Amino acid sequence: MTTDSSAPLVRRTATTLADGRDLFYFDDSEPYVSGEQTRRLDDPRPLPGRYEPVVTIGADGVETVQPVTGPTMRYDVLTGEWIPHAAHRMNRTHLPPADANPLAPAKPGAAYSDGEIPAEDYDVVVFENRFSSLMRVPGTVDEITHVDGEDLWQQRPAVGRCEVICFSPDSTKSLAQVSPRRMRTIIEAWADRTTELGKVDGVEQVFCFENRGQEIGVTLHHPHGQIYAYPYLMPKTETMLRQARAHRERTGRNLLADVLAAELRSGRRIVLESEHWVAYVPMAARWPIEIHLAPRRDVADLPALTDAEREDLATVYLELLGRMDRFFPAAEDGTPTKAPYISAWHQAPVREGRDDLRLHLQIFSILRAPGKLKYLAGSESGGGAWISDTTPERIADRLVQVAS
Amino acid sequence: MTTDSSAPLVRRTATTLADGRDLFYFDDSEPYVSGEQTRRLDDPRPLPGRYEPVVTIGADGVETVQPVTGPTMRYDVLTGEWIPHAAHRMNRTHLPPADANPLAPAKPGAAYSDGEIPAEDYDVVVFENRFSSLMRVPGTVDEITHVDGEDLWQQRPAVGRCEVICFSPDSTKSLAQVSPRRMRTIIEAWADRTTELGKVDGVEQVFCFENRGQEIGVTLHHPHGQIYAYPYLMPKTETMLRQARAHRERTGRNLLADVLAAELRSGRRIVLESEHWVAYVPMAARWPIEIHLAPRRDVADLPALTDAEREDLATVYLELLGRMDRFFPAAEDGTPTKAPYISAWHQAPVREGRDDLRLHLQIFSILRAPGKLKYLAGSESGGGAWISDTTPERIADRLVQVAS
Known part of the structure; x- marks a missing residue:
């Protein structure tokens, strides 16, 4: 392969x-x-073909065929x-x-x-x-x-x-x-x-x-x-694409590349750097824990990564997951409080926006503290309006502290 | 008042x-x-004024004043x-x-x-x-x-x-x-x-x-x-406003009024009708239970409702909440399985879009079945892409069945 x-x-x-x-x-x-x-x-296994009609026989012995x-x-x-x-x-x-x-x-x-x-x-x-x-x-x-x-x-x-x-x-x-x-x-x-x-x-x-x-x-x-x-662009991707296109029109530059450059200039929320990758807490993080991991190079999707970038990614990815496991202090009996997480690869779509979007991984958690979830209630689920109880800088500080 | x-x-x-x-x-x-x-x-109560600086005295006796x-x-x-x-x-x-x-x-x-x-x-x-x-x-x-x-x-x-x-x-x-x-x-x-x-x-x-x-x-x-x-429009409102403006440009009409008219013409997902209000399951409902309640008249927000509309709303609102409580069958011992819900009033913003947006209430639940939640995991929280395991028609049928 x-x-x-x-x-x-x-x-x-x-x-x-x-x-x-x-x-x-x-x-x-x-x-x-x-x-x-x-x-x-x-x-x-004796599985029915999954496109085969479903045949059921009723109590009256009548066969029903449901395509x-x-x-x-x-x-x-x-x-x-x-x-x-x-x-x-x-x-x-x-x-x-x-x-x-x-x-x-x-x-x-x-x-x-x-x-x-x-x-x-x-x-x-x-x-x-x-x-x-x-x-x-x-x-x-x-x-x-x-x-x-x-x-x-x-x-x-x-x-x-x-x-x-x-x-x-x-x-x-x-x-x-x-x-x-x-x-x-x-x-x-x-x-x-x-x-x-x-x-x-x-x-x-x-x-x-x-x-x-x-x-x-x-x-x-x-x-x-x-x-x-x-069979469509994910709404999050649609939104990022709209923002990226507006940024391109205004500046002539790639939005995600500019974001990475700004995070590197500031350094305040950098979680780790490797030869090919940079992990940071985004400036406007919305989740109780949130990390973005981006390649240093403009890359549209995972297939476009070089061999060296993939090799480096394997190590960096495992390190970040380890930090998620250590983010919260262990219970008194020593049992680790592993943060539940969603890890999501944002890739450029198949056809559209391949010059404007850029590969990045988003790892985030809904756990605010051991046993305490951030619920997506009225503001978030009803209005789409996120409110964070922490700051991106606090998240970054903790993620640096729990480095292996 | x-x-x-x-x-x-x-x-x-x-x-x-x-x-x-x-x-x-x-x-x-x-x-x-x-x-x-x-x-x-x-x-x-002896509460400190909430804009008063927080004064703390350290172990060393030194006072710190934090504005x-x-x-x-x-x-x-x-x-x-x-x-x-x-x-x-x-x-x-x-x-x-x-x-x-x-x-x-x-x-x-x-x-x-x-x-x-x-x-x-x-x-x-x-x-x-x-x-x-x-x-x-x-x-x-x-x-x-x-x-x-x-x-x-x-x-x-x-x-x-x-x-x-x-x-x-x-x-x-x-x-x-x-x-x-x-x-x-x-x-x-x-x-x-x-x-x-x-x-x-x-x-x-x-x-x-x-x-x-x-x-x-x-x-x-x-x-x-x-x-x-x-101090901003909720993202959900921004999105609806963008859609409503595009619809106005294309057709010259109000999107939410057209949606209500279409639901009334079809009748398939109507939950209840009163003199001034119509409740329906939206044609593309995304939650396991979802109801929209709209006034028959073009109304921007709650203050714009007439006295008669408010009086009617009081009865209709309570009826809908009662149906949420009866949506799922009671437990074997007769304890009702009351659906958790979020009830959200979508109003036109203070300044913008007052002709394009239209008051409606959205009541929705994340409970798929007693004890089973719909979790907002990778697809929903990572990509913003909702996937429903039911159909709007099934939801509407059940809501009609549990009328008081």
Whole structure:
């Protein structure tokens, strides 16, 4: 996959799950096999094809055939945003039992896996989400229709894709605990998926992110992230693009490059610097903890990073996650108070704004203090108006203090 | 306060708390007194004036005088939003003990109240929040400065005001349980505060809202809401204004009026209709439960409502809150599963967009099912991209089903 000869070997093996979903192994360790010995490439589970009509037989013995319909999205005229309504997810079947971990490797010798991954071991694996909020159902025509026949109310199939990325076969690890070598493999997987999903018909933006912690609703503790390929620009991206274009018109310069330059000149909120990367708390941070990590060079997205930038990123990324784990003091019995976090890769969209937007990672937390969440209530959720109870400088000071 | 002679009498009495904050009683019941008999208008608590410098004496006996600084806000160049950083709130003093209810009426005959309200009884009361995120400190010059001397980084005092509104003297009630007469008084109070706060120097928008439920972080169960007066347009309002202006340019018509007309034509998502109001689930609803309530007439804000519209609103508002309480089935032991909610009044700003924006109430919940929250994780909080697991039609059907 990586063509640079100095890069560590990552072997990508594509396969298909029993219901037709794609799965990709990204192997970095001997024997680099996803084949005969330790990995089963086939998925022998008796899953129905996911585009097959759902057949149910009623109490009266009458058979009902329900064709699979994909998710649809509607245009919110008040905000200019597309909202997918994934009601098709309500037809979910074959959910794993509550105690099963669908991201664990298959048990050795088992007829088939309880979970999603047929291999008995893996390094990093990516697969299509089974009940995806964004999905193209074959045969669906991707065109605008009007809800209730009203011109104002546009609706379209919510094409695109939702993928899951498993960071480690070990359910007890967190991403912060993987080796730099493995982190590098994850970066390769993100870059690969960004390139590949960017080619999918109708996709406008690829978003790689991790939700970590029960406080933000994560119930599956196996270390994993998600990759969404949207058929529109994310509203946050739309907003940044509008700001960046206005800045370009006014100054002729790139907004995100100017922001980084200003943070470096000031130095007051710098969290760490490496050869290729700079981490800082943004001047107008809105979350109780918030870090932006940007490459020194103008880079549009993850695939555009050089080998040296990727290698450096692996180390820097793990260091930042470690600082999130140490941000709050440990409990009295020594148990660490790991901050829940969302880690979000802001990449330039597939087509638009590639000169105006610039790759950066945003890591942020909703924990204000141990046991105390910042809730997104009236001001934030109702009005979109953020109010912070701390200052960017306090956040930066603490992040510097907890360096490894 | 109300000049319309047919309106029920609401008597507004202004007073000042010990530290200089404003407090307003809105009385609707005999003896309409906030005076001698049952109400003490003066606040005899030994509170320091809130603009007085904080004096602390160190272990070495040296006195430190720290002048009170107000909140500041910074301009986020990536999003075009102002973010107040209310770090001054960290100097909070005299917090009530954890078991005290600061919104309860004063105990009869006590030297002074444990809480914020000096009267021994009240109907509806509004007062300035003690540690306000938006506040003008006298003597502060409201001008733009530059953080770290960088042109890109603007900072200003976060002037404005945050007020608390108590809906009832009874801590055990919820807003849904007050009488239509009391609800009408609350509407009068909201309208009064919208008018008055709109005159405060530097205020651009007034936002009345209620956060209800532990799931959204409410720890104080006394029925209350909040009124924020922002020195900028809320980002949600900015967005709606941009959409409404584009719609006006394209069609010559008001966007929100067209939306209401389309919902009425379709009828599919109508929740209730009264003489002056229509409640519907918006065509592109993003929350697990979401209701918009709009007057039939073009109205910019609460003060612009007629007496008849206010009277009708009192009944309709209570009916909608009752449906929120019944939306989810009760627990097996009969305990109601009351949906946590945010109730948000979208009003036209003080100066801008008064012809393009139109008053409407948005009531929404983050509860997907009993015990199951919709978390705002990577897609929503990182990318601003909402994905719904239900459909507007399902929400509307349920809201019609649970009519009283």
